[in-house]
Amino acid sequence: MQQALQNDPARHGMTAEEFRRAGHDLIDWIAAYLEGCEEYPVLSRAAPGEVRRGVEAPLPQRGESWEAMWRDVETLIMPGLTHWQSPNFYAYFPANASYPAILGELLSAGLGVNGMLWSCSPAATELEMFVLDWLVDLLALPAHFKGAGVIQHTASSASLCALLAAREQALEWRGNAVGLAGAGVRLTAYTSDQAHSSIEKAVMIAGLGRENVRLVKSDDAGAMLPAHLEQLIDADRAAGCTPCFISATMGTTSSLAMDPLRAIGAIAARARAWFHVDGAMAGTALACPEFRGIADGLDLADSFCVNPHKWMLTNFDLDAFFVREPQRLVRTLSILPEYLRAAQSDQVVNYRDWHIPLGRRFRALKLWFVIRSYGVEGIRAHVRRHVALATRFAHWVNEDDRFELAAPPSLNLVCFRLRAGDAPSEALLRRLNESGKIHLTHTKLQGRYALRLCIGSPRTQERHVEAAWALIQRTAGECSS
Numbered sequence: 001m002q003q004a005l006q007n008d009p010a011r012h013g014m015t016a017e018e019f020r021r022a023g024h025d026l027i028d029w030i031a032a033y034l035e036g037c038e039e040y041p042v043l044s045r046a047a048p049g050e051v052r053r054g055v056e057a058p059l060p061q062r063g064e065s066w067e068a069m070w071r072d073v074e075t076l077i078m079p080g081l082t083h084w085q086s087p088n089f090y091a092y093f094p095a096n097a098s099y100p101a102i103l104g105e106l107l108s109a110g111l112g113v114n115g116m117l118w119s120c121s122p123a124a125t126e127l128e129m130f131v132l133d134w135l136v137d138l139l140a141l142p143a144h145f146k147g148a149g150v151i152q153h154t155a156s157s158a159s160l161c162a163l164l165a166a167r168e169q170a171l172e173w174r175g176n177a178v179g180l181a182g183a184g185v186r187l188t189a190y191t192s193d194q195a196h197s198s199i200e201k202a203v204m205i206a207g208l209g210r211e212n213v214r215l216v217k218s219d220d221a222g223a224m225l226p227a228h229l230e231q232l233i234d235a236d237r238a239a240g241c242t243p244c245f246i247s248a249t250m251g252t253t254s255s256l257a258m259d260p261l262r263a264i265g266a267i268a269a270r271a272r273a274w275f276h277v278d279g280a281m282a283g284t285a286l287a288c289p290e291f292r293g294i295a296d297g298l299d300l301a302d303s304f305c306v307n308p309h310k311w312m313l314t315n316f317d318l319d320a321f322f323v324r325e326p327q328r329l330v331r332t333l334s335i336l337p338e339y340l341r342a343a344q345s346d347q348v349v350n351y352r353d354w355h356i357p358l359g360r361r362f363r364a365l366k367l368w369f370v371i372r373s374y375g376v377e378g379i380r381a382h383v384r385r386h387v388a389l390a391t392r393f394a395h396w397v398n399e400d401d402r403f404e405l406a407a408p409p410s411l412n413l414v415c416f417r418l419r420a421g422d423a424p425s426e427a428l429l430r431r432l433n434e435s436g437k438i439h440l441t442h443t444k445l446q447g448r449y450a451l452r453l454c455i456g457s458p459r460t461q462e463r464h465v466e467a468a469w470a471l472i473q474r475t476a477g478e479c480s481s
Contacts, residue, residue: 413455437471
């Protein structure tokens with residue numbers, strides 16, 4: 001017995017006291033990191049394979065100390081990081097982290113709850129329902145989304161679920177219980193040529209076939225053209241296809257363009273197609289009444305998603321997905337083996353039927369903590385400050401004859417380029433990122449190269465944006481000399 005206890009695997013790893021000490025140290029380190037992360041080169045300078053070579057070691061047969069592991073974090077992992085929380089990170093869209101969100105994530109990890117069924121932890125389900133209803137109020141979403149929200153991993157997951165429900169809805173209307181292949185049904189899906197790539201991927205995963213996704217033309221600002229959408233639908237109907245899904249974007253990835261939701265929603269209603277709105281980034285702006293014009297027509301949507309992990313101070317990952325008729329989603333995704341049957345199923349929500357995975361983390365905690373910690377006014381101030389800084393940056397671009405705006409500024413995103421052309425603009429971006437002082441990304445708008453500057457970090461102040469613009473101007477001069 002004594003020998004068995006000595007060999008008990010549970011005796012390896014950390015003791016509670018070791019965990020306490022390491023946890024306190026780690027919290028202190030995270031706070032110091034976030035306070036001083038602007039001192040790091042924003043973009044990692046690691047070469048391909050460098051981190052892998054650094055961490056390579058024989059599989060450990062005996063447990064190692066926390067101190068040994070942490071030394072490797074500092075010497076091997078940190079040099080391989082791009083610092084998304086830096087106030088000088090202007091690339092992609094933001095991935096916010098805030099202290100209350102981090103604590104919510106920590107608590108979720110410590111509780112170790114799997115909230116697949118209500119009975120697995122009633123608090124996990126009921127807090128999620130409540131906090132998503134809070135989000136409906138915060139963002140002034142249509143009333144039919146009350147009691148109809150679920151947390152997904154990302155907007156990509158939400159779009160896939162919406163498409164799957166749309167597919168089943170179309171087959172139901174057609175009276176085809178045998179599915180796509182057996183019925184010879186050809187379903188078509190529509191989205192803008194500026195929409196996120198996850199829509200095309202969802203069409204592939206859902207089995208509609210990549211050849212059945214239609215990319216609708218966009219205008220010079222990057223917004224979907226409803227007239228072209230109607231033309232595509234009419235042509236598909238004439239060819240015997242069944243339009244089943246239309247995805248509009250409230251804030252495109254390239255330029256944060258706003259699709260005309262009301263016109264698109266009306267077309268979707270006439271086509272009897274599911275109308276999904278992807279507001280992953282810009283949806284957070286709806287917290288501010290002055291920006292709610294971008295949501296005109298959202299009341300026509302069958303589903304809508306927004307990522308608090310982008311601009312609402314909630315660390316990755318957390319997408320809020322709302323469905324007009326949740327039962328359509330549940331019927332699409334529900335499967336009930338005996339081991340998942342529960343006595344209360346007819347009285348409660350079981351979120352396992354609302355998304356692809358069975359298991360689910362207690363993500364609602366971090367969003368609950370964020371909303372309570374910042375309050376409505378704090379979230380609004382966060383959004384308004386970034387929009388004001390982006391507006392100022394766009395003004396500076398317009399004042400410099402070497403530069404031009406590549407698209408109308410939208411909320412916290414500015415797309416710009418050198419008038420000298422694509423090659424100089426590309427060289428400028430490369431040198432800026434190599435400097436380590438800021439990190440930007442690029443896109444192509446109307447076939448021309450453009451730099452994107454997106455302001456989203458809670459730590460970005462006016463001085464950071466001023467320094468970024470000065471660096472851009474100086475580097476542009478060096479590129480032309």
